[in-house]
Amino acid sequence: MSTTVAFPPFVNRKSFIELDARSRAQSLMDPGSWRELVGPFERIESPWLPEQGIAPQSDDGCVVLKGSIAGKPAVVIALEGGFQAGSMGEVSGSKMTTALDLAARDSQNGTKTTAVLLLETGGVRLQEANLGLAAIAEVIASLLVLRQHAPIITVVAGTVGCFGGMSLVAGLSSYIIMTPEARLGLNGAEVIEQESGIEEFDSSDRALIWAITGGEQRVAMGVADELVVDDMRKIAAAVQKYIQVGLPRVHRSEQVDLYRARIAALDASKQFGPLSLRQSWNEKANQGGAR
Amino acid sequence: MNAQVGLRGRAWFQALTGKNSAMDGDPGSVLTADAELGNESARFLCVVPSGQGRFPCARRGEVGLEEAYSLAMRVREVIGQDENNRKRPIIAIVDVKSQAYGRREETAAIFLAAAAAADAYASARMKGHPVIALVVGQAISGGFLTHGYQANRILAFDDSGVIIHAMHKEAAARITLRSVADLERLGHEIAPMSYDIRDYARLGLLHKLLHVENPDNPSKATLAQVQKELIDAIADARAGSTDLRNHFSSEGARQMRLAGLAARRHMEEEWITP
Numbered sequence: 001m002s003t004t005v006a007f008p009p010f011v012n013r014k015s016f017i018e019l020d021a022r023s024r025a026q027s028l029m030d031p032g033s034w035r036e037l038v039g040p041f042e043r044i045e046s047p048w049l050p051e052q053g054i055a056p057q058s059d060d061g062c063v064v065l066k067g068s069i070a071g072k073p074a075v076v077i078a079l080e081g082g083f084q085a086g087s088m089g090e091v092s093g094s095k096m097t098t099a100l101d102l103a104a105r106d107s108q109n110g111t112k113t114t115a116v117l118l119l120e121t122g123g124v125r126l127q128e129a130n131l132g133l134a135a136i137a138e139v140i141a142s143l144l145v146l147r148q149h150a151p152i153i154t155v156v157a158g159t160v161g162c163f164g165g166m167s168l169v170a171g172l173s174s175y176i177i178m179t180p181e182a183r184l185g186l187n188g189a190e191v192i193e194q195e196s197g198i199e200e201f202d203s204s205d206r207a208l209i210w211a212i213t214g215g216e217q218r219v220a221m222g223v224a225d226e227l228v229v230d231d232m233r234k235i236a237a238a239v240q241k242y243i244q245v246g247l248p249r250v251h252r253s254e255q256v257d258l259y260r261a262r263i264a265a266l267d268a269s270k271q272f273g274p275l276s277l278r279q280s281w282n283e284k285a286n287q288g289g290a291r
Numbered sequence: 292m293n294a295q296v297g298l299r300g301r302a303w304f305q306a307l308t309g310k311n312s313a314m315d316g317d318p319g320s321v322l323t324a325d326a327e328l329g330n331e332s333a334r335f336l337c338v339v340p341s342g343q344g345r346f347p348c349a350r351r352g353e354v355g356l357e358e359a360y361s362l363a364m365r366v367r368e369v370i371g372q373d374e375n376n377r378k379r380p381i382i383a384i385v386d387v388k389s390q391a392y393g394r395r396e397e398t399a400a401i402f403l404a405a406a407a408a409a410d411a412y413a414s415a416r417m418k419g420h421p422v423i424a425l426v427v428g429q430a431i432s433g434g435f436l437t438h439g440y441q442a443n444r445i446l447a448f449d450d451s452g453v454i455i456h457a458m459h460k461e462a463a464a465r466i467t468l469r470s471v472a473d474l475e476r477l478g479h480e481i482a483p484m485s486y487d488i489r490d491y492a493r494l495g496l497l498h499k500l501l502h503v504e505n506p507d508n509p510s511k512a513t514l515a516q517v518q519k520e521l522i523d524a525i526a527d528a529r530a531g532s533t534d535l536r537n538h539f540s541s542e543g544a545r546q547m548r549l550a551g552l553a554a555r556r557h558m559e560e561e562w563i564t565p
Contacts, residue, residue, distance in 0.1 A: 094551035171406025
């Protein structure tokens, strides 16, 4: 005689967050369709880290896979949060920029190639400071060329999150997919506490951090597109959905008048509550402001 | 930190445009004006400190929410106005401390505001507007990404008051667990970490380093010199591409960015041939 044992759903869930950057990228592409470009065996490493007594990594923390997703040409660019907090250096920046440039070239020549960015990053790699900052400016420039032809889909799954200059890259994307574990913001709580004081931001207050920068809030206030639980299949399905949708009518970062008006309407004399912001921005969205 | 951040930006905005106030409806921290440059009109933009600003963490020359969206709006205004005309040059006068570090800013998604400004500058460049960044003081981190780094050509003064960097010294030292002295020593050995504008110039990202007399208080002769350099940079931008490929093709890049250029070369080959 058999008995049925009820497992909670998460038992059968395959975690995306627990995968490294390479496995994450692979999990999103059509099986057998992809190959890795400038992989670790080519050993193009940061020349700046060893000079500072820091071990480099053979892929510089950036994995680029070219292949297809749901049958459509795509390039997945994944940052490895486990290496120098996914920070952008000379090599990782160059890999991302070049992949975007080549996807744009293919798209201009008729093969529309979507870019999927898996961003787990603190922003500029401070050990390569000015080359990291320049790399982010270059990623932005190349992303905006590709975005004229094919959508850019950013996934922030966690646990590093997406911060610093790379948060601009997320902001320029066509679509942002987040998990509840993920965070997205320009400045991390530690940096704000350091620069503006603990009364401005207590970086030990994790509830506050997630209330402001967490995936649930970012999606609810309309600055990210989809909240997905940490499940490989669900994240892959969300990516496929946006590839099918294609380019949005207008990109969020082009909606300057809408957001300028929203900022003008805020009472800046005090801190504003994340929940009230959700409500007021969504009301406006329902009045036809959303894209 | 230099207490004078933003004063130099204002001085140069005033010298180049003859104006010293924000446009109607803009915060006091964003100065925008159209002014003659050579035989055409150009749009000048500058972020300056404004003690009266609505947002407390953006009163000392940082790029905050209002600053970023105002820059985006004023740049997009030029794109719209010149849709069917000769594309006006856009000059970003850069003297920015950083992005604004505040809770209000994060709550209201300053990352999107910064993205909107970078988007506007890059869109202008892609549409054929010559976009020139004139770095007269500090150009730090998110402040520079938001205001200036999407330029076709970057000019900077050869002066110790000019700093282009990913993070100001004290904060970078804390985060990388080093002393400020160690950081300064490393800067002399490792060019991308240096706070010295002459080391930055070696990276091949600058169009030109300008030697100017008394940059805090420009004389008529210095103003004329900088105007001529801007006109030359505009002509050079118009003659070149509308992307940032000059970052990689410069003499400096060929010497200092060997690893990055190798990654690019490999990927270009592998993209086509498995």
